[in-house]
Amino acid sequence: MSVLSDAPAALATSEAVTPRRRGGELGFILMFAVFTAYMLIPIIGVFLFSLATTWFDTILPVGYTLDHVMETINDPLFIPTTGRSLIAAIATIIVSVVLMTPMMFLLHVAAPRMRPVVEFLSLLPFALPTIVLALSLIRTYSSPPIVLSGTPTLLILSYVVTGLPFMYRALDNSLRAMDTQGLSEASATLGASRWTTLRRIILPNISTGIAAGALLVFSVSFGEFTLSSFIVGDAWKTSGVWTVAIWDDQPHKTTVMVIIGFAISWLISLIILFAFSKRATVEVGQR
Amino acid sequence: MTLSGRSINRIGLLIAFLPFLVFCAMFELIPVVALLLGSIGGIDRHSLEWIAKVFTNPIFQKSIFNSLLLSVTSSLLGAVLGTAIGYGMMRTSRTRIRSALIALASISSNAGGVGLGFAFITILGSAGMITILLRSFGIDLLSFFSIYTVIGLIVVYLYFQIPLMIVLMLPAFAGLQRDWAEASDSLGGNSRDYWRRIGIPVLMPSIVAGTVLLFVSSMGAYATAQALIGSRINLMTIQISILRRGEILYQPAQADAMAVVLLFMVALSVLAYHLIQRRAQRWIKA
Numbered sequence A: 001m002s003v004l005s006d007a008p009a010a011l012a013t014s015e016a017v018t019p020r021r022r023g024g025e026l027g028f029i030l031m032f033a034v035f036t037a038y039m040l041i042p043i044i045g046v047f048l049f050s051l052a053t054t055w056f057d058t059i060l061p062v063g064y065t066l067d068h069v070m071e072t073i074n075d076p077l078f079i080p081t082t083g084r085s086l087i088a089a090i091a092t093i094i095v096s097v098v099l100m101t102p103m104m105f106l107l108h109v110a111a112p113r114m115r116p117v118v119e120f121l122s123l124l125p126f127a128l129p130t131i132v133l134a135l136s137l138i139r140t141y142s143s144p145p146i147v148l149s150g151t152p153t154l155l156i157l158s159y160v161v162t163g164l165p166f167m168y169r170a171l172d173n174s175l176r177a178m179d180t181q182g183l184s185e186a187s188a189t190l191g192a193s194r195w196t197t198l199r200r201i202i203l204p205n206i207s208t209g210i211a212a213g214a215l216l217v218f219s220v221s222f223g224e225f226t227l228s229s230f231i232v233g234d235a236w237k238t239s240g241v242w243t244v245a246i247w248d249d250q251p252h253k254t255t256v257m258v259i260i261g262f263a264i265s266w267l268i269s270l271i272i273l274f275a276f277s278k279r280a281t282v283e284v285g286q287r
Numbered sequence B: 001m002t003l004s005g006r007s008i009n010r011i012g013l014l015i016a017f018l019p020f021l022v023f024c025a026m027f028e029l030i031p032v033v034a035l036l037l038g039s040i041g042g043i044d045r046h047s048l049e050w051i052a053k054v055f056t057n058p059i060f061q062k063s064i065f066n067s068l069l070l071s072v073t074s075s076l077l078g079a080v081l082g083t084a085i086g087y088g089m090m091r092t093s094r095t096r097i098r099s100a101l102i103a104l105a106s107i108s109s110n111a112g113g114v115g116l117g118f119a120f121i122t123i124l125g126s127a128g129m130i131t132i133l134l135r136s137f138g139i140d141l142l143s144f145f146s147i148y149t150v151i152g153l154i155v156v157y158l159y160f161q162i163p164l165m166i167v168l169m170l171p172a173f174a175g176l177q178r179d180w181a182e183a184s185d186s187l188g189g190n191s192r193d194y195w196r197r198i199g200i201p202v203l204m205p206s207i208v209a210g211t212v213l214l215f216v217s218s219m220g221a222y223a224t225a226q227a228l229i230g231s232r233i234n235l236m237t238i239q240i241s242i243l244r245r246g247e248i249l250y251q252p253a254q255a256d257a258m259a260v261v262l263l264f265m266v267a268l269s270v271l272a273y274h275l276i277q278r279r280a281q282r283w284i285k286a
Helices: A007-013 A025-051 A066-074 A078-109 A112-127 A130-141 A152-177 A179-190 A195-223 A226-231 A240-244 A251-275 B010-039 B049-056 B056-092 B095-108 B114-125 B130-138 B149-173 B180-188 B190-217 B223-229 B236-245 B252-284
Strands: none
Touching: A007 A066, A007 A130, A025 A066, A025 A251, A025 B056, A025 B095, A025 B114, A025 B130, A025 B149, A066 A078, A066 A251, A078 A152, A078 A179, A078 A195, A078 A240, A078 B190, A112 A152, A112 A179, A112 B130, A112 B252, A130 A152, A130 A226, A130 B010, A130 B252, A152 A226, A152 B010, A179 A195, A179 B149, A179 B252, A195 B010, A226 A240, A226 B236, A240 A251, A240 B114, A240 B223, A251 B095, A251 B114, B010 B095, B049 B056, B049 B252, B056 B095, B056 B190, B056 B236, B056 B252, B114 B130, B114 B149, B114 B223, B130 B223, B149 B190, B149 B223, B180 B190, B190 B252, B236 B252
């Protein structure tokens, strides 16, 4: 389930609406403070836990150490699981970009009538809870003619499905933002083939859109838990599955992994918020 | 809308769209059909017993009840709080605070997954930071609150519900045009008239659409709940996982049936969201 919104763009430029009353500012500040605390305290909690020596009956940890961080990184399963998650996320990006970019270009210049179909299929994963997608895919690919259950291939393809809405919106937004039709016609007038137009004119212009889409796809696939635990499980253990598996015996390592996950997710959100187009995208993957 | 001087090469177009269409057929449409078939036990020995059992078995009934309780409560609370904070963000004259809050809300609305569950255990679990802090004031949090209950999950889910609602509402607030307030003023309307006749009617579709979306995001949530509670709370998503993977309770057809019911609830909500959102867009685009 995912959502896209243009909130920050709408707000960045607008001034406060309906400045009808001056009072209430203090109330707002109080509300903001409580909200900020609510958003930050869980992160602080898990961060302190990952650095704590002992911490069970004091408000703050007794002491701080980097041992858990080192133990986690040196764990024989850290590199393999994180590596698999990286491979899966990068493969998902490649498949998504190759699958969607040429098609979205043609959708804009040559086949606008296809839009309803493409839009429906691209946004369909919004309505598909992750666990339902997982069960559907296992059900379909556990028996002949095509057996993919338990393979990284199916995991990557399932990530492509969850990433479709993000790739679609990112590409659609950047193709809309440039004069795709006009530039394509100019290019054709100069004798370029459609493929040359895509490669030399369109791609350089929508590269930020592709990058934004790719980052979002990365963010929903890296460290993902639900699909990987159902589709590959322990057979191809990803960092998300490993993070959960070690909680009972090595909770400190889990919290180190959680902090790494939060850091990556925050970083990607910030890059998209500040570095890319005015459009920010909200995603609700991974739950 | 064709490229000038060129007729559409239909075969070329087909080749360009084919991979995407085949992909969607193979990994969206066929799997959903397979799930539907799985929930009735296959075409050959089809039966509605598993679907019926979702609604008649007390354990499954309870899971639907708990999921609805969790999702309705967390989406309503998230909607009210998110709308209030979003409104505050629009009204405040401190632009720096506003920008910081926008960033915080956008980032946090992306939160979720297993990490969030573990993060809340470190603050509200039995040895959590806040639990111990309250104990030092003589308050025994665990005597009336546990993170491992539906109420606990509501607190956790609000972590993404509130920022999500804020982010969904900001464009709607931005769409409230100052002209309307001025027009209301010059026609002699007071603040109450403005909100009753203009503000709330304009915002309402966005608020309702946002609430529906929060409901959807909570109904389908699995990873957060799994990390936090394992199988201690009977939710639809947790029940699906138990039925699909449990060694004792392995009942794949029953898992598929439960997943189909969940899918219908979520898909209908998404449909409702799109219909309401279309109304809301009327004002936002203005």
